[in-house]
Amino acid sequence: MKSAVLVFPGINRERDMARALKLISGHEPAMVWHAEKSLPVGTDLVVVPGGFSYGDYLRCGAIAARAPVMDAVRKFADGGGLVLGVCNGFQILCESGLLPGVLMRNARLKFICHDVHLRVERSDSPFTRGYNAGQVIRVPVAHGEGNYEADAETLQRLEGDGRVLYRYCSADGIVDEQSNINGAAAGIAGIVSDRGNVLGMMPHPENHVEAIMGCTDGRGLFAGLVEHLGRAA
Amino acid sequence: MKARVTVTLKTGILDPQGKAIEGALKSLGVDGIASVRQGKVFDIEIAGADKAKAEAALKDAADKLLANTVIENYAIEVRG
Numbered sequence: 001m002k003s004a005v006l007v008f009p010g011i012n013r014e015r016d017m018a019r020a021l022k023l024i025s026g027h028e029p030a031m032v033w034h035a036e037k038s039l040p041v042g043t044d045l046v047v048v049p050g051g052f053s054y055g056d057y058l059r060c061g062a063i064a065a066r067a068p069v070m071d072a073v074r075k076f077a078d079g080g081g082l083v084l085g086v087c088n089g090f091q092i093l094c095e096s097g098l099l100p101g102v103l104m105r106n107a108r109l110k111f112i113c114h115d116v117h118l119r120v121e122r123s124d125s126p127f128t129r130g131y132n133a134g135q136v137i138r139v140p141v142a143h144g145e146g147n148y149e150a151d152a153e154t155l156q157r158l159e160g161d162g163r164v165l166y167r168y169c170s171a172d173g174i175v176d177e178q179s180n181i182n183g184a185a186a187g188i189a190g191i192v193s194d195r196g197n198v199l200g201m202m203p204h205p206e207n208h209v210e211a212i213m214g215c216t217d218g219r220g221l222f223a224g225l226v227e228h229l230g231r232a233a
Numbered sequence: 234m235k236a237r238v239t240v241t242l243k244t245g246i247l248d249p250q251g252k253a254i255e256g257a258l259k260s261l262g263v264d265g266i267a268s269v270r271q272g273k274v275f276d277i278e279i280a281g282a283d284k285a286k287a288e289a290a291l292k293d294a295a296d297k298l299l300a301n302t303v304i305e306n307y308a309i310e311v312r313g
Contacts, residue, residue: 059301066298095301102303105249149246149304183247 001025001229003045008034008064011051020206024222034067044229050087060145061091070096083198090200099200101150107183111144119169127199128165130224136173137217139203146202148184166190234279236311240300241272287311
């Protein structure tokens, strides 16, 4: 799996992401600076990592979404290429129009930094095939603006087309108000584009991939991508 | 020329920051406030003196960057 990790000023999770990708795919990812106009030849997966691109100025992800490299990412996604955005990466993908909706301030206004449980809604996506449908995984979140919102019609379409892949839930998989950490519509933690090749999610699977991290539940996402790309090749 | 672009949340969009400010005003004892919505103001210096051109440029700026039109409205004001 040849992956490319985008690097914007103010991003701080790119090395965690690169480490997880290397660990699980066996290949060192390319780090791609935001001012680049193209992606490395043969890229299978573009990852937009977390952090605080441009200091979250204007709106989270707004300025990064207009960076030169994003035109290349848009072209890559239009051609069916896989794109994964985590945390600030999810915000950047929404701002760039690659995913619908927007990530608003957390409903209770607090920055949330702890482990959460996610329910994997389906297992037939490149981003979830490492899990079983309905499986509950534990991964960390660290964000102040993860409250996913979209207009009613968009939400209906996301649900109807099965584009919600990850939802905040309790340890035993129950999605309710209590487990909805940030007030996101329908407890949405991660969605895919209409073609299913672009995933945005607020939680950080890359931070639960080694025993020393206390949990390896995040591995499935990357292992699933490796398997998917291996089969496609 | 000077211009101002005002960006506000669309009606119906939940505004947790506005709600918090509203609550703080109540606790400060500021009376008569029914609700608060937070927005942004951009004061922009325009190069040149063509008002129509300035308005077009500001609309472009607002659509491309200043506002996220999924959740926000904007108003443009060019002051001669």
